[in-house]
Amino acid sequence: MVKQQDAVFRQAYPAPPYWVARFDLPHPPGPGGFVLADLGGPLREALFPAAIDANGFAAMLPPRHAATRLLPGATVNMLGPLGQGFRLGDATRLLLVAEAAFLPPLLPLLEAVPAVALVIEAPTRAQLPPPDRFPPAVELTLVTCDGSAGYLGPLESTDPAPANLERVTPRLVELIAWAECACFACASDRYPALAALVRAARIQPAPDFAQALVQVPMPCGVGACEVCRINTRAGEKHACTDGPVFDIARTFAPSL
Amino acid sequence: MIELAPRHKFGLPIASPVMPAAGAFGYGDTYHDLVDLRVLGALVTNPVSLNPREAARGQRIAIHGEHNAGCGFVAHTGLPNPGVQRVLRQQRQIWERLPIPVIVHLIATTPSETARAAERLSGVPNVVGLELGLIDSITVQRALNLLAAAQAEGDLPVIVRVPFGSVDALAPRLAEGGADALTLTAPPRAVLPASAVPEDEAPRHYLRGRLYSPALLPLLLNILARWCSKLPIPVIACGGIASLPDAIACLELGATAIQIDALLWRDPAILQQIAEGLAKFDTSTISE
Numbered sequence: 001m002v003k004q005q006d007a008v009f010r011q012a013y014p015a016p017p018y019w020v021a022r023f024d025l026p027h028p029p030g031p032g033g034f035v036l037a038d039l040g041g042p043l044r045e046a047l048f049p050a051a052i053d054a055n056g057f058a059a060m061l062p063p064r065h066a067a068t069r070l071l072p073g074a075t076v077n078m079l080g081p082l083g084q085g086f087r088l089g090d091a092t093r094l095l096l097v098a099e100a101a102f103l104p105p106l107l108p109l110l111e112a113v114p115a116v117a118l119v120i121e122a123p124t125r126a127q128l129p130p131p132d133r134f135p136p137a138v139e140l141t142l143v144t145c146d147g148s149a150g151y152l153g154p155l156e157s158t159d160p161a162p163a164n165l166e167r168v169t170p171r172l173v174e175l176i177a178w179a180e181c182a183c184f185a186c187a188s189d190r191y192p193a194l195a196a197l198v199r200a201a202r203i204q205p206a207p208d209f210a211q212a213l214v215q216v217p218m219p220c221g222v223g224a225c226e227v228c229r230i231n232t233r234a235g236e237k238h239a240c241t242d243g244p245v246f247d248i249a250r251t252f253a254p255s256l
Numbered sequence: 257m258i259e260l261a262p263r264h265k266f267g268l269p270i271a272s273p274v275m276p277a278a279g280a281f282g283y284g285d286t287y288h289d290l291v292d293l294r295v296l297g298a299l300v301t302n303p304v305s306l307n308p309r310e311a312a313r314g315q316r317i318a319i320h321g322e323h324n325a326g327c328g329f330v331a332h333t334g335l336p337n338p339g340v341q342r343v344l345r346q347q348r349q350i351w352e353r354l355p356i357p358v359i360v361h362l363i364a365t366t367p368s369e370t371a372r373a374a375e376r377l378s379g380v381p382n383v384v385g386l387e388l389g390l391i392d393s394i395t396v397q398r399a400l401n402l403l404a405a406a407q408a409e410g411d412l413p414v415i416v417r418v419p420f421g422s423v424d425a426l427a428p429r430l431a432e433g434g435a436d437a438l439t440l441t442a443p444p445r446a447v448l449p450a451s452a453v454p455e456d457e458a459p460r461h462y463l464r465g466r467l468y469s470p471a472l473l474p475l476l477l478n479i480l481a482r483w484c485s486k487l488p489i490p491v492i493a494c495g496g497i498a499s500l501p502d503a504i505a506c507l508e509l510g511a512t513a514i515q516i517d518a519l520l521w522r523d524p525a526i527l528q529q530i531a532e533g534l535a536k537f538d539t540s541t542i543s544e
Contacts, residue, residue: 001289002289002290003289003290004524004525038522038523041319041321042319042320042327042328042329042468042469042519042522043317043319043329043521043522044521044522077523079290079524217316217317219317219331219518219521220521222282222286222287222289222290223282223286224280224281224282224286224287224302224521225279225280225331225333225518225521226279226302226311226333226335226336227316227331227333229311229333229336236310236311236336
């Protein structure tokens with residue numbers, strides 16, 4: 001049931017390239033779910049949890065986001081929990097794949113199963129989060145699109161890599177073959193190509209084997225406003241109520 | 257009861273002057289967890305066309321000001337909907353069970369399409385009226401043709417939602433032409449930068465769409481002050497209404513009812529607060 005809840009803002013602090021904002025909330029959203037927070041602007045803002053506990057959640061936001069200007073103890077009205085989040089089932093090997101700017105909603109999954117591999121892509125080294133921020137047990141693969149650190153991106157590229165650089169795509173295909181569940185957080189327009197990559201690694205992926213989080217504006221959160229409609233193989237869907245987590249192969253894969 | 261269509265043979269009585277505006281509230285019980293529908297006068301549905309329409313491509317919303325700090329936003333959805341037949345399949349039973357009557361907002365494209373859609377909505381249980389949505393650049397004659405088409409093939413009262421910039425030209429002619437009520441107004445067209453902060457050296461994009469903002473209220477009140485007393489049919493006020501005092505001002509200036517538009521996305525409870533506030537407010541003190 002969707003409800004309006006009053007959250008209490010606790011603190012905000014920098015964790016480059018993000019800011020962390022911590023809220024106490026009686027019913028926080030699960031991984032991939034979201035709340036719509038009234039931060040004083042003309043529209044509510046979707047907050048995805050980057051960490052969740054019994055008392056509330058923390059969101060990782062861009063610097064200068066309205067939430068980072070709240071005073072500790074401030075009450076923030078939130079609508080939610082909303083949306084269909086990640087569904088890990090009985091998976092014990094989890095692959096997480098994200099563009100750095102879209103990574104925070106995947107962070108609650110870092111310790112959700114015994115074996116986790118994380119692939120993070122950024123345009124350049126400076127936009128990658130520091131590796132020591134992640135649990136040591138997580139197998140980390142860093143990707144930059146300019147080759148300044150880690151593998152060469154983008155994730156879905158099959159172009160030959162220049163000398164001294166290694167393209168990430170074969171590594172990603174290996175990890176998809178290894179995983180029992182894969183969760184993606186990227187710009188939505190990249191999902192058809194990433195879905196094709198999943199299909200290349202897994203001929204007939206099981207339902208929900210690979211899931212994609214769609215992060216688009218969702219002003220109402222209940223499917224009324226039609227702003228968050230996305231194109232899928234089964235026609236248009238509402239990101240806010242049908243997602244924001246979708247089965248990537250069944251939703252975005254190009255028709256066979 | 258408040259009568260929205262006194263000239264129509266069946267009338268269009270509603271119990272409360274508060275309604276959601278087309279495009280803000282979905283087709284049926286989308287907001288049932290958050291709003292007690294019983295306090296509303298009617299449900300005005302999201303826009304429906306005869307044939308299915310897909311959503312607009314690309315960015316659909318732009319907010320004024322950096323980091324959501326401005327006073328309004330522009331939205332351009334393309335009025336996506338599955339078409340009148342599918343809406344009826346999906347919503348007919350829901351509408352029948354709703355505790356309030358339903359007014360279907362019809363996207364008026366051509367007279368023939370409008371007539372066919374109106375015919376299909378005629379006789380649907382609990383659908384008590386149509387609200388015609390017009391394009392902004394419409395001529396008086398074309399608006400009258402669309403109104404006539406909606407009335408010719410159906411027996412429902414027809415409310416016309418008048419484009420913001422065309423009130424002076426259209427409102428008196430539509431009233432003379434047989435409209436049962438007018439919604440003043442549809443949100444104005446506007447343009448905002450697609451992103452508040454310019455991104456590097458890339459050319460900046462702009463989004464054209466409809467403007468939603470509490471700052472529209474004074475403009476709406478100006479229109480109401482100018483037209484309500486001159487029109488022989490009820491006026492439904494719409495645009496920028498965000499509080500009980502806003503709603504009271506609209507009624508004091510002659511509106512018969514009000515619609516809350518996309519501003520309710522931020523605070524769905526505002527519908528209930530305004531409806532309950534108006535129920536307690538002594539409307540007999542409102543001067544004619």
